[in-house]
Amino acid sequence: METLMILVTGATGTIGGHLVRQLAEAGAAFRALVRSEAKGAALGHPFAVGDFDDAESLRAALAGADRLFLCGGGAVPVAHGEPQPMIRQEKAAIDAARAAGVRYVVKVSVWRPTPGAPLSVGAHAEIERHLAASGLAWATLQPTGFMQNFAPGGAIEGAYGTGRVAYVDAADIAACAAALLTAAEPREGAFPLTGPEALTHAEIAARLGVPFRDLPPEAAAAALRARGLPAGFVTDLLTLYAGMAAGEMAEVTPTVRDLTGRAPRSFDDFLAFGRHAGRGGR
Ligand SMILES: NC(=O)c1ccc[n+]([C@@H]2O[C@H](COP(=O)([O-])OP(=O)(O)OC[C@H]3O[C@@H](n4cnc5c(N)ncnc54)[C@H](OP(=O)(O)O)[C@@H]3O)[C@@H](O)[C@H]2O)c1
Incomplete structure (x- = not known):
């Protein structure tokens, strides 16, 4: 079989x-x-220095690549009505991939990307549309929240209510990406990724051994504003909380097992083995 060259962003x-x-x-x-060179040296693997906002660096990094793993930094606070920078950046990477002769793009997206939705949910929908129209073979990984979102020792505070979320270990998302990127033939489509169980945030806090403070939405918004977040960004975050509280991320999918041949890691296993092993974990 021919050797496939993958560019990993x-x-x-x-x-x-x-x-x-x-x-x-x-x-x-x-x-x-x-x-940066320093980040490449620390990585310990072959690298190219570049940036999504530097077209020439993308062109050079993609030279000779057959497949692209596309993952950027997600949504950031922007002025009201301004587009998320991730839209411009990931579209540029897709266009550069097509120009370089890449044949297959595996993109990290989000659970149920929805045009017009706030933050990364709407942004990923727009990027997915661009990718689907690119003529390239494509797969999108659509994870719920990452287990890694919970900082060790920190209390969990938010307007989560009793909504369940099937959080997934980022190592399992990576394993799905690796399976797709190394397959002999591109496997196309949208792959919704979850962990093996849906938990309430009270249950997660108990597993972490940290306090859980469920706040009414207005109190959660006030706490976020007090941390200096812009009002429009806080409103968008509250929309995401409301979706979680309504159980929109409670579904458990068989996709991690389908793609990797093994079960996704549970929160208990993540805490016992994954978190402390960091990126050295599975
Ligand atoms: N966290 C969640 O619960 C969650 C849930 C669903 C989907 N997602 C999606 O997952 C993605 C984030 O994945 P992650 O958490 O693994 O990433 P991450 O830890 O946030 O890291 C972002 C990566 O993108 C790189 N990057 C940022 N801006 C760049 C630029 N202008 N040019 C080139 N590279 C750039 C960063 O490089 P540097 O190291 O140089 O900064 C870093 O390697 C986002 O698309 C987000 O919407 C997240």
């Missing part, structure tokens, strides 16, 4: 850190796009 991030290790273990040929 987001390689210094939560998913990407697992992915480069998994690809190296699998003997796959890849290079990572990183934003």
Whole structure:
């Protein structure tokens, strides 16, 4: 079989850190796009220095690549009505991939991307549409929240109510990406990724051994504003809380097992093995 060259973006991030290790273990040929020489040297794998906002660096990094793993930083606070930078950046990467002759893009997206929805949910929908129209073979990974979102020792506070969320380990997202990126033939479609169980935030707090403070939405908004977040961003975050409280992320999918051949990691296993092993975990 021909050797496929993969360009891995987001390689210094939560998913990407697992992915480069998994690809190296699998003997796959890849290079990572990183934003500085120092980050590349720390990664310990082949790399190209570049940025989504630097077209020439994308062109150089993609030269000779057959497949692209596309993962950027997600939504950031922007002025009201301004588009998320991630839309411009990921579209640029897709366009550069097509120009470079890449044949297959595996993109990290979000659970139920929805046009016009706030933050990354709407942004990913717009990028997915661009990818689907690109003429390239594509797969999108649509995870719920990451288990890694919970900082060790910190209390869980928010307007989560009793809504359940099937959080997924980023290492399992990476394993799904690795399976797709190294498959002989591109497997196309949207892949909704969850952990094996849906938990309330009270249950997660109990597993973490930290306090859980469920706040009414207005109190949660006030707490976020007090941390200096802009009002429009806080409104958007409250919309996401409301979706979680309504159980919109409670579904458990069989996709991690379908793609990797093994069960996704449970929160208990993540806490026992994954968190402390960091990116050295599965
Ligand atoms: N957290 C969640 O619960 C959740 C849930 C569903 C979906 N998602 C999606 O998952 C993605 C984030 O994945 P992650 O948490 O693994 O990533 P992450 O840890 O936030 O890291 C982001 C990566 O993107 C790189 N990056 C950022 N801006 C860049 C630019 N302008 N040019 C090149 N590279 C750039 C960063 O490089 P540096 O190291 O140089 O900064 C880093 O490697 C987002 O699309 C988000 O919407 C997240």
